[in-house]
Amino acid sequence: MSTTKEKSIVADISLAPEGHLKIDWVKAHMPVLNRIREQFEKEQPFKGLKVVICLHLEAKTAYLAKVVQAGGAEVTITGSNPLSTQDDVCAALVEDGITVFAKYNPNPAEYKELIIKALETKPDLIIDDGGDLVTILHSERRDLLEGLRGGAEETTTGIVRLKALEKDGTLNFPMVAVNDAFCKYLFDNRYGTGQSVWDGINRTTNLVVAGKTVVVVGYGWCGKGVAMRAKGLGANVIVTEIDAIKAVEAHMDGFAVMPMIEAAKQGDFFVTVTGNRDVIRKEHYEVMKDGAILSNAGHFDVEVNKPELEALSSGKRTVRRNIEEYQLKDGRKFYLLAEGRLVNLAAGDGHPAEIMDMTFALQAMSLKYVNDNYESIGSKVVNVPYELDEQVARFKLESLGAGIDKLTDEQKSYLDSWEEH
Numbered sequence: 526m527s528t529t530k531e532k533s534i535v536a537d538i539s540l541a542p543e544g545h546l547k548i549d550w551v552k553a554h555m556p557v558l559n560r561i562r563e564q565f566e567k568e569q570p571f572k573g574l575k576v577v578i579c580l581h582l583e584a585k586t587a588y589l590a591k592v593v594q595a596g597g598a599e600v601t602i603t604g605s606n607p608l609s610t611q612d613d614v615c616a617a618l619v620e621d622g623i624t625v626f627a628k629y630n631p632n633p634a635e636y637k638e639l640i641i642k643a644l645e646t647k648p649d650l651i652i653d654d655g656g657d658l659v660t661i662l663h664s665e666r667r668d669l670l671e672g673l674r675g676g677a678e679e680t681t682t683g684i685v686r687l688k689a690l691e692k693d694g695t696l697n698f699p700m701v702a703v704n705d706a707f708c709k710y711l712f713d714n715r716y717g718t719g720q721s722v723w724d725g726i727n728r729t730t731n732l733v734v735a736g737k738t739v740v741v742v743g744y745g746w747c748g749k750g751v752a753m754r755a756k757g758l759g760a761n762v763i764v765t766e767i768d769a770i771k772a773v774e775a776h777m778d779g780f781a782v783m784p785m786i787e788a789a790k791q792g793d794f795f796v797t798v799t800g801n802r803d804v805i806r807k808e809h810y811e812v813m814k815d816g817a818i819l820s821n822a823g824h825f826d827v828e829v830n831k832p833e834l835e836a837l838s839s840g841k842r843t844v845r846r847n848i849e850e851y852q853l854k855d856g857r858k859f860y861l862l863a864e865g866r867l868v869n870l871a872a873g874d875g876h877p878a879e880i881m882d883m884t885f886a887l888q889a890m891s892l893k894y895v896n897d898n899y900e901s902i903g904s905k906v907v908n909v910p911y912e913l914d915e916q917v918a919r920f921k922l923e924s925l926g927a928g929i930d931k932l933t934d935e936q937k938s939y940l941d942s943w944e945e946h
């Protein structure tokens with residue numbers, strides 16, 4: 526049998542020591558996942574099974590892979606974005622017996638080839654982020670569907686794609702919508718994205734945010750976090766929306782709300798968080814201020830329309846790591862961060878470990894849940910069962926040393942009754 530070192534494709538195995546240190550650091554800040562690892566070591570829920578993981582390949586993800594491995598699985602991992610893979614982390618995983626097909630900044634063809642190589646291991650279970658595994662399995666590589674029991678999806682964008690497949694009647698196996706669990710979106714999307722987006726922007730630009738105007742495009746859970754933290758940094762925050770209810774919410778949260786064409790004239794920093802394409806496009810570039818800084822935190826690099834920006838430009842150059850300066854034909858300059866890819870992962874390390882602790886605990890539990898129940902679930906997109914969601918919250922509270930109260934019998938009967946008041 527060949528070793529994981531022989532099977533893997535990584536940039537440089539000699540980077541492993543740095544990767545091990547990064548994984549050790551996050552592990553020390555992921556108490557919920559540590560408890561699940563202990564359970565998995567005892568119960569071996571994935572004994573003899575092959576699991577393919579396609580996630581942003583940084584240290585927290587690496588630790589999740591090791592937890593799944595501790596549960597008895599043979600794990601193969603690949604990256605879910607060309608710029609979010611960290612080569613030292615990949616090298617460390619190979620040394621730890623995980624097969625890795627990933628490197629930082631592959632070209633688009635290589636990127637896809639690496640994902641396909643992972644799928645060619647013929648997994649029993651998958652963990653996906655943004656639906657790349659699922660899309661390939663339902664299109665050009667349907668031959669790899671056989672034997673696949675099911676999986677779990679990490680993100681809003683992936684769930685949109687899964688629901689479209691389900692509606693079409695094309696979905697071939699059960700997928701658990703981890704993104705929609707309370708312990709995911711309330712914390713990861715809001716506090717995780719809120720902090721990591723500003724970490725990415727700040728470490729990349731090293732510019733002040735206080736007193737500037739930040740335009741947050743989209744007020745879903747991620748947008749709420751980005752706007753909240755921009756306010757905390759002292760920015761004047763504008764929110765743009767297409768949904769009237771979310772727009773009222775943004776207004777009541779204290780933000781200016783206006784159409785993008787107005788906001789475009791005022792913004793110093795732009796952060797797109799919509800999951801949709803072309804939310805910043807030609808008509809907006811035409812009115813933006815010189816020096817505007819553009820970034821995206823949505824899954825795909827389609828939110829800031831790059832071809833239209835290129836068409837308006839006479840040239841571009843890299844002025845700092847992860848900052849591309851576009852020189853417009855009319856003399857203005859715009860700065861695009863991380864090629865318009867997720868700024869928090871492509872120009873940072875992703876969400877804080879304590880947040881991914883809950884998200885990845887849900888992933889690990891959901892993988893076990895789908896493996897235990899795939900036959901009865903059928904080819905559907907299902908939510909994480911509430912008991913698992915609550916279990917993650919309880920483990921988290923315990924790790925924080927925070928207790929909560931219990932209803933008394935009188936309180937229970939009061940809540941159950943329509944007569945008592």
Ligand code: ADE
Pocket residue numbers: 580581582583585586654679680717870874875876881
């Ligand atoms: N680290 C690993 N996966 C991530 C995700 N989906 N969002 C933020 N940070 C991450």
